[in-house]
Amino acid sequence: MIRIALAGYGTVGQGVMDLFHKRKEAIEQRLGKQVDLPYVLVRDTSKPRDIDLQGAILTSDVRRILDDETVQIVMEATGDIDLGYRLMKEALEKKKHVITANKSVLSLHFEELSEKAREHGVYLLYEASVGGGTPLIKPLQDLSLHGEIRSLRGLLSGSCNYVLTKLREESISYEEVVEEATELGFLEADPIDDVGGFDTRRKLRILATLAFQGKTEEADISLEGITELKQEDISRLGERGYAVRLLAQAKREGQRVQASVHPVALPKASFLGAMDGAENGVEFFGENFIKVSFQGSGAGRYPTAHAMLSDLEDALFELRRKDLVAKKEPLHHEPFNEETRFYIRSAEPLTLPVEEKWGENIWLTAPIEYLQVKSMLPPGAVAIPIEK
Amino acid sequence: MIRIALAGYGTVGQGVMDLFHKRKEAIEQRLGKQVDLPYVLVRDTSKPRDIDLQGAILTSDVRRILDDETVQIVMEATGDIDLGYRLMKEALEKKKHVITANKSVLSLHFEELSEKAREHGVYLLYEASVGGGTPLIKPLQDLSLHGEIRSLRGLLSGSCNYVLTKLREESISYEEVVEEATELGFLEADPIDDVGGFDTRRKLRILATLAFQGKTEEADISLEGITELKQEDISRLGERGYAVRLLAQAKREGQRVQASVHPVALPKASFLGAMDGAENGVEFFGENFIKVSFQGSGAGRYPTAHAMLSDLEDALFELRRKDLVAKKEPLHHEPFNEETRFYIRSAEPLTLPVEEKWGENIWLTAPIEYLQVKSMLPPGAVAIPIEK
Numbered sequence: 001m002i003r004i005a006l007a008g009y010g011t012v013g014q015g016v017m018d019l020f021h022k023r024k025e026a027i028e029q030r031l032g033k034q035v036d037l038p039y040v041l042v043r044d045t046s047k048p049r050d051i052d053l054q055g056a057i058l059t060s061d062v063r064r065i066l067d068d069e070t071v072q073i074v075m076e077a078t079g080d081i082d083l084g085y086r087l088m089k090e091a092l093e094k095k096k097h098v099i100t101a102n103k104s105v106l107s108l109h110f111e112e113l114s115e116k117a118r119e120h121g122v123y124l125l126y127e128a129s130v131g132g133g134t135p136l137i138k139p140l141q142d143l144s145l146h147g148e149i150r151s152l153r154g155l156l157s158g159s160c161n162y163v164l165t166k167l168r169e170e171s172i173s174y175e176e177v178v179e180e181a182t183e184l185g186f187l188e189a190d191p192i193d194d195v196g197g198f199d200t201r202r203k204l205r206i207l208a209t210l211a212f213q214g215k216t217e218e219a220d221i222s223l224e225g226i227t228e229l230k231q232e233d234i235s236r237l238g239e240r241g242y243a244v245r246l247l248a249q250a251k252r253e254g255q256r257v258q259a260s261v262h263p264v265a266l267p268k269a270s271f272l273g274a275m276d277g278a279e280n281g282v283e284f285f286g287e288n289f290i291k292v293s294f295q296g297s298g299a300g301r302y303p304t305a306h307a308m309l310s311d312l313e314d315a316l317f318e319l320r321r322k323d324l325v326a327k328k329e330p331l332h333h334e335p336f337n338e339e340t341r342f343y344i345r346s347a348e349p350l351t352l353p354v355e356e357k358w359g360e361n362i363w364l365t366a367p368i369e370y371l372q373v374k375s376m377l378p379p380g381a382v383a384i385p386i387e388k
Numbered sequence: 389m390i391r392i393a394l395a396g397y398g399t400v401g402q403g404v405m406d407l408f409h410k411r412k413e414a415i416e417q418r419l420g421k422q423v424d425l426p427y428v429l430v431r432d433t434s435k436p437r438d439i440d441l442q443g444a445i446l447t448s449d450v451r452r453i454l455d456d457e458t459v460q461i462v463m464e465a466t467g468d469i470d471l472g473y474r475l476m477k478e479a480l481e482k483k484k485h486v487i488t489a490n491k492s493v494l495s496l497h498f499e500e501l502s503e504k505a506r507e508h509g510v511y512l513l514y515e516a517s518v519g520g521g522t523p524l525i526k527p528l529q530d531l532s533l534h535g536e537i538r539s540l541r542g543l544l545s546g547s548c549n550y551v552l553t554k555l556r557e558e559s560i561s562y563e564e565v566v567e568e569a570t571e572l573g574f575l576e577a578d579p580i581d582d583v584g585g586f587d588t589r590r591k592l593r594i595l596a597t598l599a600f601q602g603k604t605e606e607a608d609i610s611l612e613g614i615t616e617l618k619q620e621d622i623s624r625l626g627e628r629g630y631a632v633r634l635l636a637q638a639k640r641e642g643q644r645v646q647a648s649v650h651p652v653a654l655p656k657a658s659f660l661g662a663m664d665g666a667e668n669g670v671e672f673f674g675e676n677f678i679k680v681s682f683q684g685s686g687a688g689r690y691p692t693a694h695a696m697l698s699d700l701e702d703a704l705f706e707l708r709r710k711d712l713v714a715k716k717e718p719l720h721h722e723p724f725n726e727e728t729r730f731y732i733r734s735a736e737p738l739t740l741p742v743e744e745k746w747g748e749n750i751w752l753t754a755p756i757e758y759l760q761v762k763s764m765l766p767p768g769a770v771a772i773p774i775e776k
Contacts, residue, residue, distance in 0.1 A: 019676060023534050030709075133677045135527045142523065142698055146411050243657075269631075269656040271663070271683065281681075288407060288694040289521045289685065293669075295659065296680035306676040310530055319707050321418075 001034045002316065005065040006056070007041040007087055008078035012101055012128070014051035015305030016075055021054050023309065031316055039065050041078075041087075066090050073315060075308055076100040077128075085109055092116040092124065099311040101128035101304055107202040111215060123320060125311035130156065130203040131280045133303025134296030135310070140210050141321070143284055143292065147329075149211040151251035154282030155272055156203040158298035159186045159194045160226055160246040164263075165276045167234040168243060174230060186278065196225035197246060197261045204248040208259050211284065212252045214329030216259055221250075222336050224262035228382050233345055236358060237265045237384065243273040244384060249336075255329065260336030265343060265386040271295075337371045338385070344373075346381030389422045390704065393453040394444070395429040395475055396466035400489055400516070402439040403693030404463055409442050411697065419704055427453050429466075429475075454478050461703060463696055464488040465516075473497055480504040480512065487699040489516035489692055495590040499603060511708060513699035518544065518591040519668045521691025522684030523698070528598050529709070531672055531680065535717075537599040539639035542670030543660055544591040546686035547574045547582045548614055548634040552651075553664045555622040556631060562618060574666065584613035585634060585649045592636040596647050599672065600640045602717030604647055609638075610724050612650035616770050621733055624746060625653045625772065631661045632772060637724075643717065648724035653731060653774040659683075725759045726773070732761075734769030 004020075006013055020037055028035055037056055045058045057064075062083070065071055074091040076098060078084045084105040088098045093116060100106065106113070106129050117124035127137045143149060155161050159181060166177045178195065181187040193199050201221050208216040226246050234244045242265035250259035266273035271293050275281050280298030285291050297303035314320045342365040343358075344350060352373060353366040364386075365373070373383050392408075394401055408425055416423055425444055433446045445452075450471070453459055462479040464486060466472045472493040476486045481504060488494065494501070494517050505512035515525045531537060543549050547569060554565045566583065569575040581587050589609050596604040614634050622632045630653035638647035654661035659681050663669050668686030673679050685691035702708045730753040731746075732738060740761065741754040752774075753761070761771050 026534060134680055135530065139523045139527065142701075145701070146414060269662045269664075271659070274657045274659060274662040276657075279679075288690040290688070290691055291667075292522055292682070292684035294680070294682060297678040300678070302676040303678055313530075313533070317709060319709065321705060321707065 001036060002072055003070045004035065004037045004073040004075060004312070005039040005041065005071045006037055007065070007074060007076045008080075009040050009042045009049055009058075010077070010079065011301045012304045012308070013040070013077040014049060015301035016077060016308050017054065017056070018051050019302070019305045019309050027313065027316065035316065039068075039071065041065055062087055066094060071096060073097045073099065073312065075312065076102055077308065078102065079104075081105055081108070088113055089116060092120055092122060095120045095122050097123040097125070097315045099125045099308055099315065101126070101308060103129040103202050103206065107205045107218060110206060110209060118322065121322060123315045123322060125315060125320065126206075127311045128304045128307035130206055131282065131294070131296060132158070132298040132300060133306050134280050134294050134298065135307070136282060136294050137210070138320070139292070139294065140207065140284065143286065143289060144211050144213060147213060148287040148289070149252070149284055150287070151249070151285045152207060152211050152282060153247055153249040153272070154207070154280070155245050155275055156200045156248050156280055156282070156298070157194055157246060158278035158280055159191075160197075160200065161275065162186050162278045163195065164226060164234065164244050164246065167229070167231050168238040172231065195227050197223050200246055200248050201261045204250060204259060204261060207282065208250040208257070211250065212257060212329060212331060214331040216250065216257060216331065216333065220257070220333040221259040221261060223260070226263055229263060230345070233343065233382060233384065236362060237343055237386070241268055242266060242386060243268045243276075245272055247272070252331075255332050256334055257331045258334050258336040263384050265384050267387065335371060337369055339367050339369050340385045340387060341365055341367055342373050343384040343386055344381060346378050348378035348381065350378070352376055389424060390460055391458045392423065392425045392461045392463060392700070393427040393429065393459045394425055395453070395462060395464045396468075397428050397430045397437055397446075398465070398467065399689045400692045400696070401428070401465040402437060403689035404465060404696050405442065405444070406439050407690070407693045407697050415701065415704065423704065427456075427459065429453055450475055454482060459484060461485045461487065461700065463700065464490055465696065466490065467492075469493055469496070476501055477504060480508055480510060483508050483510050485511040485513070485703045487513045487696055487703065489514070489696060491517040491590050491594065495593045495606060498594060498597060506710065509710065511703045511710060513703060513708065514594075515699045516692045516695035518594055519670065519682070519684060520546070520686040520688060521694050522668050522682050522686065523695070524670060524682050525598070526702075526708070527680070527682065528595065528672065531674065531677060532599050532601060535601060536675040536677065537640070537672055538675070539637070539673045540595060540599050540670060541635055541637035541660070542595070542668070543633050543663055544588045544636050544668055544670070544686070545582055545634060546666035546668055547579075548585070548588065549663065550574050550666045551583065552614060552622065552632050552634065555617070555619050556626040560619065583615050585611050588634055588636050589649045592638060592647060592649060595670065596638040596645070599638065600645060600717060600719060602719040604638065604645060604719065604721065608645070608721040609647040609649060611648070614651055617651060618733070618770075621731065621770060621772065624750060625731055625774070629656055630654060630774060631656045631664075633660055635660070640719075643720050644722055645719045646722050646724040651772050653772050655775065723759060725757055727755050727757050728773045728775060729753055729755055730761055731772040731774055732769060734766050736766035736769065738766065739764055
């Protein structure tokens with residue numbers, strides 16, 4: 001008998017419970033052992049929930065899970081920074097496997113928790129933390145095994161991408177789209193975590209650390225959200241065949257790493273340019289495998305729960321490497337830079353080399369470096385790099 | 389000490405040797421065991437090769453490998469139907485793990501070889517057989533575990549896609565592109581296996597069987613290659629925003645399966661429509677995970693060798709399920725059908741419902757079923773379904 005505790009019973013937690021019971025019998029048959037989910041940890045045990053607890057005990061006492069030696073696996077879906085961290089850390093110390101969707105805690109404590117898992121010989125699995133239902137972490141761990149990844153780029157916020165897609169397809173202001181997306185539940189009540197790019201940066205911090213086998217922290221990643229963009233910018237670039245995306249990117253040359261999250265105009269007929277709506281997708285470039293890309297549902301109850309259940313099966317069947325902690329390549333972080341053409345909207349005159357005038361206050365620059373544009377941009381102006 | 393025999397020393401085999409020796413030390417360090425590759429099986433031992441044998445014995449005697457009890461893993465990269473089959477079958481019977489890139493043998497003997505592996509408790513791994521360097525088989529095995537895949541579609545021939553992309557981008561005839569691609573080594577001297585869709589069908593046979601957990605054979609898959617297409621068809625659809633692709637698709641409803649390989653016009657700004665050049669990509673649709681897509685290098689020495697090495701590490705570290713044979717869901721196969729608009733080129737008058745005339749002898753039909761179009765098409769006419 002293997003006993004699992006589930007922490008958190010919101011959107012994702014309830015999805016985990018539902019899928020767990022749908023698949024329980026098939027898992028037990030293949031495993032030759034019973035698998036049970038006796039505890040659900042919540043903050044408020046009196047709140048009503050959609051999904052039946054199937055006999056599990058609802059508790060708000062974290063000790064009940066941590067001190068129960070028969071609980072071998074903790075599935076963490078609280079979304080809570082403090083509780084999530086304390087729970088995962090102590091669970092690993094008590095030799096319980098941990099499966100989490102909590103990207104905030106991972107971003108803050110990735111190396112420490114990975115090291116705890118290694119030290120105590122248990123799994124720390126987090127497929128659901130980046131890309132929701134997209135199988136991303138597991139193939140990335142395989143791809144990065146021999147240090148062959150040179151760069152990666154991706155769209156990691158389904159909600160940002162939803163906003164940007166709407167702005168291109170409809171005559172609607174940025175403010176209206178954000179309001180609509182918030183009402184539909186695509187954005188949080190305070191949307192700045194998404195549209196400011198903070199959520200994307202957290203995920204890039206995890207992906208880049210795995211990809212380059214050394215620590216890349218949030219502070220190492222330059223950040224610019226989509227809050228300064230106007231419908232006009234996006235539709236003008238749209239007319240010329242470009243889709244504006246909040247692109248997360250990181251590249252490595254030797255021990256030098258550049259990582260950034262900022263809006264980029266990509267050709268519509270490209271992998272990431274064609275990716276409309278709320279999906280997530282990432283491209284990895286490297287030696288030998290050359291290039292591989294993954295795309296899928298970035299969020300939602302069932303895609304995220306599906307990813308946590310995949311991790312659960314890997315833990316039950318011991319199908320993952322335990323020696324794969326975030327490695328310790330000594331990396332040197334530089335400001336992100338790249339030469340490309342820029343779309344510029346500016347009420348003030350430009351001192352940048354201009355190639356074309358696209359309209360009132362709108363220009364296309366000659367190829368120029370990102371850092372140079374940033375330093376020479378008049379106040380209030382917007383600059384969007386355009387990829388060929 | 390774990391001993392590996394490599395069968396085949398052509399493009400892929402030499403890539404395997406090269407990567408194996410580049411990664412050997414890192415693998416041994418993690419595994420805590422020595423790993424050696426003492427034999428290379430070839431047809432002609434006198435032929436010169438690019439890549440150094442690193443002390444391995446070159447032999448044309450298959451018994452040398454099969455009868456050596458110290459050989460625990462066979463990596464098969466012969467591309468030969470008869471030898472490949474005999475070697476893999478007997479290796480599995482002798483409890484050796486088998487890693488193969490040989491889609492022809494898998495397509496012919498998938499169930500038998502899978503069953504042999506299960507029976508003898510060893511691995512049969514074939515990541516390199518479909519999609520070259522794209523991690524596809526391993527995530528597909530995970531996704532299909534609970535019978536949740538409803539449909540899949542993909543581009544599985546890099547060479548066909550190269551030909552179709554060239555035809556759209558350049559004013560060049562089908563015959564000229566095929567000749568050029570053959571000279572560049574993208575197509576075999578006799579290109580019919582690729583452009584006739586036979587190679588794609590073999591790969592779809594493997595993917596569909598895994599996805600739906602029951603046998604789908606080549607004979608169950610309707611087939612139409614790209615040989616009847618003209619530059620004119622592709623450029624006219626290109627002007628209207630479509631990319632013509634040789635699409636492999638399969639869908640399941642209950643126990644009923646429809647599978648097909650035929651040219652389809654896809655919007656350029658879609659995952660598969662944007663996929664120009666020699667890449668491979670597949671989309672899977674299903675319950676819970678909703679949709680996931682994978683894309684990567686479909687062929688080439690190092691991408692394919694990389695996939696075989698990934699399988700090798702999974703076998704060495706026992707990171708794959710052994711109970712995953714092609715399952716035995718009793719499936720019923722129907723002719724592929726779907727309602728959509730069609731691009732028609734025909735010198736004869738049409739009896740199909742026409743929506744627009746696009747030019748001399750070129751029409752766009754109203755939405756109509758695939759099987760109906762096929763039955764009513766005048767001789768010599770070409771029909772390409774158009775996806776929204």
